[in-house]
Amino acid sequence: MTEVNINHPTRYWHKLENGKVQCDVCPRLCTLEEGQRGLCFVRARENDQIVLTTYGRSSGFCIDPIEKKPLNHFLPGTPVLSFGTAGCNLTCKFCQNWDMSKSREMDTLQQAASPAQLAEAAVQTGCRSVAYTYNDPTIFLEYAVDTAIAxxxxxxKSVAVTAGYIEPEPRAEFFHHMDAANVDLKAFTERFYWKLTGAHLQAVLETLEYIHHETNTWLELTTLLIPGENDSAAEIEAMTQWVMEHLGPDVPMHFSAFHPDWKMRDTPPTPPATLVMARDIARKNGIRHAYTGNVHNTEGDTTFCHQCGETLIVRDWYNIVRWNMAAKGTCPTCGASCAGVFEDAPGAWGARRLPIRIA
Structure with a gap:
């Protein structure tokens, strides 16, 4: 059993000829002198190596519906034990979880749990999975991987909610241990990525292709549509066409509504009509399962059979109000399989959000 060790040794780094140490987890490749932290704030140089300063520490633990991640095709209706740490390797000006991801205060990490304790808590509370979320789990890779093993x-099961900004070698280890992932495809222009997140689009696209083609990890995508930034019909056309060409029709896409936050409080909320437009474009381009998020839209929350159009799962926000799937995720009318990880009946967790403490 791996115990809690706040400054935990890490694997992905190397020494440079100039005496600095380079972190090799994400494409930022931060080079650090003794005592310095990377941009993510949680990976630091200590005694000539890179350590993870948040191993075993969290801002809190909560049981959520799996649909909140959002994952609509992975064990629907079941509870997931969610947690995050502090820091992030992106600098999103629109961050919706900025109080955790942008935190530079380790005092926010007041709850502790070893990987074994997290696994035990999931078993005891009836959770089917654990989600590494709220901030990006790639920056606490060692903690997430050890927890996934436990x-x-x-x-x-283990679920990653991530921006997918990670280097190839740690990416292979990380997703080897993940059963499902929701990746934020934040936009489809390099301008947006660099201006609003401080990152680069191509690295994320490479992660998406890797997950879908090289792993057994179930994949869904989320795009937060921000007025005037990434919500044009042309950009959504290009994005959904890329998904069709490189990932295929069965990867679900979630188009979510922005609300003013962090450094973009003057930007207006996303009109619901924009989400409907994005969903329509995705479906037109061949995406079989496109959803609207952060708004009340029953049709945009509903899963339909791609072959005959039969209604399979009706959702009201995070509640499943109708289940019409046959065995193993098949359509009861035409027998077509719906892509995903389904059981013969849904879970009954509903829309509850239950904070818990782990002793």
Whole structure:
């Protein structure tokens, strides 16, 4: 069993000829002198190596519906034990979880749990999975991977909610241990990525292709549509066409509504009509399962059979109000399989959000 160790040794770094140490987890490749932290704030140079300063520490633990991640095609209706740490390797000006991801105060990490304790808590609370979320789990990779290993030993799945900004070698290890992932495809222009997130689009696209083609990790995508930034019909056309060409029709896409936050409080909320437009474009371009998020739209929350159009799952926000799937995620009318990870019946967790403490 891996115990909590705040300054935990890490694997992905190397020494440079100039005496600095380079972190090799994400494409930022931060080079650090003794005592310095990377941009993510949680990976630091200590005694000539890179350590993870948040191993075993969290801003809190909460049981959520799996649909909140959002994952609509992965064990629908089941509860997921969610947690995050502090810091992030992106600098999104629109961050919706900025109080955690932008935190530079380790005092916000007041709850502690070892990987084994997290797995035990998931078992005891009836959760089917554990989600590494709120801030990006790639920056606490060692903690997430150790927890995923402990969870798998107990029959608990692991879910990554991530921006996918990670280098190839750590990417292979990380997603080897993940059963499902929702990746934020934040936009489809390099201008947006560099101006609003401080990152680059191509690295994210490479992660998406890797997950879908090289792993067994179930993949869904989310795009937060921000008025005037990434919500044009032309950009959504290009994005959904890329998804069709490189990932295929079965990767679900979620188009979510922005609300003013962090450094973009003067930007207006996303009109619901924009989300409907994006969903319509995705479906027109061949995406079989496109959803609207952060708004009340029953049709935009509903899963339909791609072959005959039969209604399969009706959702009201995070509640499943109708389940019309046959065995193993098939359509009861035409027998077509719906892509995803389904059981014969949905879970009954509903829309509850339950904070918990782990002793």
């Amino acid at each position: 969870c798998r030993e107990r029959g608990i």
